[in-house]
Amino acid sequence: MASPAARTVLDRPATPTDGVLPGSGARVLVVTGSVGAGHDGAAHELAARLTAAGAQVEVRDLLDALRPPLARALRSGYAGGVGRAPVLVELLYRRLEHRGLLWAIERRICHAAETTVRDWVGAIDPDVVVTTYPLAAQTLGELRAAGDITVPVLTYLTDPAVHVSWLHPAVDAHLTVTAATAAQGRRDYDLGFTVAGPLVPTRFGQPMDLAELVALRAEVGVRTDRPVALLVAGSLGLGDVAGAALDVAATGFTPVVLCGRNAALRDRLDRLPGVVALGWRTDVHRLMQVADVLVHNAGGLTCTEALVAGLPTVTYKPIPGHGRANAAVLHDSGLGPWATDPVDLRAALLEQLGRDRTPPAMPDPTDTVLSWVPAARKLARPAARAAALAVAA
Numbered sequence: 461m462a463s464p465a466a467r468t469v470l471d472r473p474a475t476p477t478d479g480v481l482p483g484s485g486a487r488v489l490v491v492t493g494s495v496g497a498g499h500d501g502a503a504h505e506l507a508a509r510l511t512a513a514g515a516q517v518e519v520r521d522l523l524d525a526l527r528p529p530l531a532r533a534l535r536s537g538y539a540g541g542v543g544r545a546p547v548l549v550e551l552l553y554r555r556l557e558h559r560g561l562l563w564a565i566e567r568r569i570c571h572a573a574e575t576t577v578r579d580w581v582g583a584i585d586p587d588v589v590v591t592t593y594p595l596a597a598q599t600l601g602e603l604r605a606a607g608d609i610t611v612p613v614l615t616y617l618t619d620p621a622v623h624v625s626w627l628h629p630a631v632d633a634h635l636t637v638t639a640a641t642a643a644q645g646r647r648d649y650d651l652g653f654t655v656a657g658p659l660v661p662t663r664f665g666q667p668m669d670l671a672e673l674v675a676l677r678a679e680v681g682v683r684t685d686r687p688v689a690l691l692v693a694g695s696l697g698l699g700d701v702a703g704a705a706l707d708v709a710a711t712g713f714t715p716v717v718l719c720g721r722n723a724a725l726r727d728r729l730d731r732l733p734g735v736v737a738l739g740w741r742t743d744v745h746r747l748m749q750v751a752d753v754l755v756h757n758a759g760g761l762t763c764t765e766a767l768v769a770g771l772p773t774v775t776y777k778p779i780p781g782h783g784r785a786n787a788a789v790l791h792d793s794g795l796g797p798w799a800t801d802p803v804d805l806r807a808a809l810l811e812q813l814g815r816d817r818t819p820p821a822m823p824d825p826t827d828t829v830l831s832w833v834p835a836a837r838k839l840a841r842p843a844a845r846a847a848a849l850a851v852a853a
Contacts, residue, residue, distance in 0.1 A: 486515040486833045489586040491577070491600065493522045493593030495535055497695035497720075498618045498761035502592040502659040506616070509659075509826040518584050522596040525576035530569065534595075553781035557624050566625065570598040578608050587833040590614045592659075594625035601628025612832040616656065616825065617641060620759050620795070621785035622649060635828060637764050640793030657823035660761065664745045664768040665819050676750050681736055682714045687813055689713040690751035690771075692762045695740075697722030699757045699779040702729060707776070708755060709734040711806040716751065718744065745769065753812045759786025763796070770819040772796070772812035776805055 488510050492503035500521075507517040523531040556562050577599050581589065588611055591597050597615040604613045605628075612632040619626070620638070622645035627634065635656035636642045642653035668676075682688050689708045693701045697720045708715040709732075716736045719726040729737035741747065744762075748754070748769040756762055757778045763786070766773050773796035775787040791798035797812070799805035 482513050482827075482830055486510075486588070486830060487584060487586045488515050488517045488829065488833075489580060489584050489589045490517060490519045491522055491580075491589065491591040491593065491596040492519060493534075493596055495523070495593070496760070499593045501761045502616060502618050505659040505661060506590065506592070506825060506829070509824065510829065513826055513830065515830070518580075518586075520577075520580050522573055522577070522591075522593055522599065525573035525580075525599075526569070527572070530572065534569075550780035550784065553623070553785070559624070563624075566595065567598065570595050570602065573599045574603060574608075578603060581609055586611060588612045588614065588829060590616055590829055592616045592618055594623065597626055597628050597631060601630045604628075604632075605630035611834065614829060614832060616659065617645075618659075618760060618764075619782055619786055620763065620789045621782060622653075623782065623785065624649075627651060632832065633828075635825060638767070638793075638795065640789055640795055643793070644789050654828060655823065656825040656828040658764045658768050659825055660765045660768050661745070662768075664748065664765045665770075666745075668746060668749045672746075673750060676746055680716060680738070680747070680750065682716060682750070686712060686714045687752040687809075688750055689715050689753050689755050689774075689809060690747055691715050691717040691755045692758075693718070693720070693725075693756070693779075694758050694760065694762075695720040697725040699783070700777045701725055701757070702732065704755065704757065704777045705729060705735045706732060707802045707805055708809070710802065711809050713752070713809055715755070716747065718747070753809055755809075758783045759790055763790070767795070768819055768822075770817040772815040772817070774799055774805070774808045774812055776808075 490503045490507050493499045503519055507519050510517045523534060552562060589600060589609060591600055600609065600613045603609045614633045614635055615626060615631050616635045617626050620641050622641060627649060634651065634653050636653050637658050639655050642655050645651060645653045691705055691708065693699050701717060705715040705717050714736060716738065717729055718738055718741060721740055726737045726739050729735050744765065748766060748771045751771060754766045754771050754773045755776050756773060757776065759775065763773055775790060775796060775798040778784045778787040787798040790796040797808040799808040
């Protein structure tokens with residue numbers, strides 16, 4: 461169970477200060493990218509928190525600013541590459557760091573979205589713009605550099621590992637979930653980073669009572685005499701999930717696998733002995749309370765959810781590109797070991813099984829975002845609204 465101090469930070473509601481919500485009058489544009497579920501999840505959680513704090517929030521998807529064929533290619537290209545050519549995906553991820561031909565192609569894609577994004581900014585007239593998607597960071601950064609966006613632009617990194625695609629010199633601040641990501645970013649890119657905290661619903665930090673835990677274990681169908689490992693592979697079920705599940709089962713843990721939207725994966729896992737395969741679930745926060753450890757292969761939003769839940773994590777068979785990069789940062793920082801073979805996996809699972817499950821106290825990104833609203837705009841918005849109400853009266 462979380463300590464009182466940690467629960468206060470994680471579950472803190474947006475409360476008025478002197479009768480005024482801290483975000484009253486502020487307008488915020490949040491730009492996401494509907495590639496997987498992580499970028500969208502962080503964007504919508506930020507929007508919900510800012511709205512609760514009194515801000516007016518609009519969420520836009522960068523892929524809506526691109527021609528449909530290009531948007532479809534971005535959504536399906538990575539998933540297809542991981543499944544069919546993982547070595548090539550790893551190579552492309554690393555080559556982007558050299559800012560050569562691949563970097564030029566990425567910049568052209570981002571440039572194609574500029575006109576629509578500029579229109580969004582003009583129509584919404586935000587006080588601050590935040591993005592949770594790396595390509596949107598490039599588009600917004602270019603518009604900020606050109607003077608087309610005159611208010612602060614912030615990038616919120618949803619990955620544990622910093623990659624060049626997340627970074628633009630004209631962006632006002634790069635926000636991270638943890639200090640480990642900020643440290644890696646400073647070391648590898650010589651830039652400043654702000655530790656802003658997690659963007660997952662506070663329900664992940666709320667423990668369940670014993671009766672509810674017992675009922676959920678029975679519903680899922682896990683044995684009571686074996687520890688449970690919750691396996692996640694993103695919303696698309698990418699990577700060698702079946703191989704990971706069998707290796708986990710061989711360690712003496714019951715693998716409960718979240719197959720996301722991958723129905724074919726669930727059908728395949730249903731035929732494996734000792735494996736519990738689940739489809740798309742809306743109660744992952746409850747399943748994390750049932751689990752003794754999380755086994756993942758990508759290190760994105762689910763790892764942040766586990767951090768808030770106090771659930772220990774292990775990386776195993778990470779997918780190429782950002783999956784392997786995230787695994788390295790998590791391992792090096794002590795946030796979660798990267799098991800490289802079945803023997804290493806068993807040792808890592810047993811080690812994590814005994815870890816303290818008290819969620820750490822972490823900041824709320826809402827505070828960081830609202831701190832970037834220019835002071836003059838903070839004062840102007842409520843004054844303008846009051847004047848309009850007076851005229852209407």
